[in-house]
Amino acid sequence: MKNTPISKPKTLPKKGLSRQKIIKQLSKRLGKDFTYDSGRIVGSMCTNPNRFARFVYAKYLEKNLGDLGLFPNTAQIEKEAIQMLGSLLALPQAAGNIVSGGTEANILALWAARNSAIPEKDEIVLPETAHFCFDKAADLLRLKLIKIRLNGNFQVDCKEVKNAINQRTLAIVGIAGTTDLGVVDPIPELAEIALANNLHLHIDAAFGGFVLPFLKNNCRMPNFDFRLPGVSSITIDPHKMGLAPIPAGAILFRNAELLKKIQTNVGYLAGGESPQTMLGTKPGASAIAVWSVLKYMGTKGYKKVVRGCMALTQRFVEEIETIPGINLVTKPAINVIGIRSDLLNIFELANLLRRKGWAVALFPNHIRIVIMPHIRPIHITLMIRDLKSIMRKYLKKGR
Numbered sequence: 155m156k157n158t159p160i161s162k163p164k165t166l167p168k169k170g171l172s173r174q175k176i177i178k179q180l181s182k183r184l185g186k187d188f189t190y191d192s193g194r195i196v197g198s199m200c201t202n203p204n205r206f207a208r209f210v211y212a213k214y215l216e217k218n219l220g221d222l223g224l225f226p227n228t229a230q231i232e233k234e235a236i237q238m239l240g241s242l243l244a245l246p247q248a249a250g251n252i253v254s255g256g257t258e259a260n261i262l263a264l265w266a267a268r269n270s271a272i273p274e275k276d277e278i279v280l281p282e283t284a285h286f287c288f289d290k291a292a293d294l295l296r297l298k299l300i301k302i303r304l305n306g307n308f309q310v311d312c313k314e315v316k317n318a319i320n321q322r323t324l325a326i327v328g329i330a331g332t333t334d335l336g337v338v339d340p341i342p343e344l345a346e347i348a349l350a351n352n353l354h355l356h357i358d359a360a361f362g363g364f365v366l367p368f369l370k371n372n373c374r375m376p377n378f379d380f381r382l383p384g385v386s387s388i389t390i391d392p393h394k395m396g397l398a399p400i401p402a403g404a405i406l407f408r409n410a411e412l413l414k415k416i417q418t419n420v421g422y423l424a425g426g427e428s429p430q431t432m433l434g435t436k437p438g439a440s441a442i443a444v445w446s447v448l449k450y451m452g453t454k455g456y457k458k459v460v461r462g463c464m465a466l467t468q469r470f471v472e473e474i475e476t477i478p479g480i481n482l483v484t485k486p487a488i489n490v491i492g493i494r495s496d497l498l499n500i501f502e503l504a505n506l507l508r509r510k511g512w513a514v515a516l517f518p519n520h521i522r523i524v525i526m527p528h529i530r531p532i533h534i535t536l537m538i539r540d541l542k543s544i545m546r547k548y549l550k551k552g553r
């Protein structure tokens with residue numbers, strides 16, 4: 155990577171610049187960032203937000219869900235967005251909030267679980283594949299993470315989960331669509347364990363929540379949502395496969411009482427209470443955009459998007475299987491693909507791909523490709539061509 159040139163710190167201009175000048179500067183500078191439309195962002199879990207949702211977002215920028223008494227109708231829209239997400243996850247009466255993303259949602263789930271339990275309970279049992287936001291949550295909430303090894307299918311090992319439970323266990327976490335490979339943990343088994351031990355089970359479906367419900371019936375996996383009585387809370391991110399503008403995550407609780415455990419009542423606000431999230435002032439536009447994109451897309455719209463991504467995932471997988479020296483880490487359950495190589499160091503392969511303009515995500519032992527809605531067949535063709543060329547050159551050199 156090139157070193158960033160050292161530049162003088164910027165100061166606030168005395169006289170404001172013209173809009174034209176500012177736009178010119180922004181286009182020049184930001185135009186150099188990656189764009190989703192180019193199809194080069196192949197390792198991210200975000201995508202181009204839906205065009206209508208962008209329009210709605212821009213229209214309601216002044217709405218503040220940090221002061222519910224001022225914006226009661228925005229608050230009602232947020233409530234309905236949560237209900238629609240609840241219906242997707244088999245509990246329309248779920249309680250919750252639209253938040254800034256999966257990180258905040260997961261922190262809130264553990265915060266509520268912690269405040270509902272006795273102080274001696276401070277251990278969270280979770281898969282070693284859990285997103286790094288759980289490390290942040292543990293640090294903030296002074297909880298201890300007990301990271302559990304995976305089974306041969308890259309899922310959390312439920313036997314090990316059982317063995318890890320003790321008097322101090324506060325909650326179990328399961329993942330529906332892991333960050334590294336899109337794997338779905340054995341959630342029904344985790345739910346049984348949680349029920350048997352009277353523990354909070356939080357499901358991180360930040361990515362999978364907008365994929366799993368829309369897969370074709372023959373690809374469906376076991377339940378991961380509120381149909382399982384042991385599931386207490388779920389994270390789902392509209393700003394990933396939900397096509398909502400960034401930032402938009404959501405946290406849903408089965409029991410509304412849990413939300414009260416993280417509520418601060420503030421007398422001076424117009425409504426007398428603040429939302430049960432991390433933020434004070436909170437973007438109402440996010441919640442309104444989520445409500446709008448859910449209404450606009452409907453089940454049918456999301457099915458089409460997810461099935462399109464899955465068809466391209468299948469094509470990518472078939473092509474990968476024909477390239478000598480490269481393998482799949484595992485057969486992808488959803489539109490997240492892990493590729494590895496026995497021949498070429500994975501850092502080197504990622505570097506070569508990045509040099510050819512592909513923004514891949516790099517994990518310790520594999521490269522992650524996420525086939526998001528902005529990826530088109532031509533992008534798959536071009537990336538496969540580059541992968542083949544990299545491996546051909548490497549194999550030739552090695553002989």
Ligand code: PLP
Nearest residue numbers: 199255256257285333358360361
């Ligand atoms: N949970 C999972 C499974 C994720 O993959 C991610 C991000 O990729 C997160 C949580 C964090 O989400 P965010 O980046 O929106 O905070």
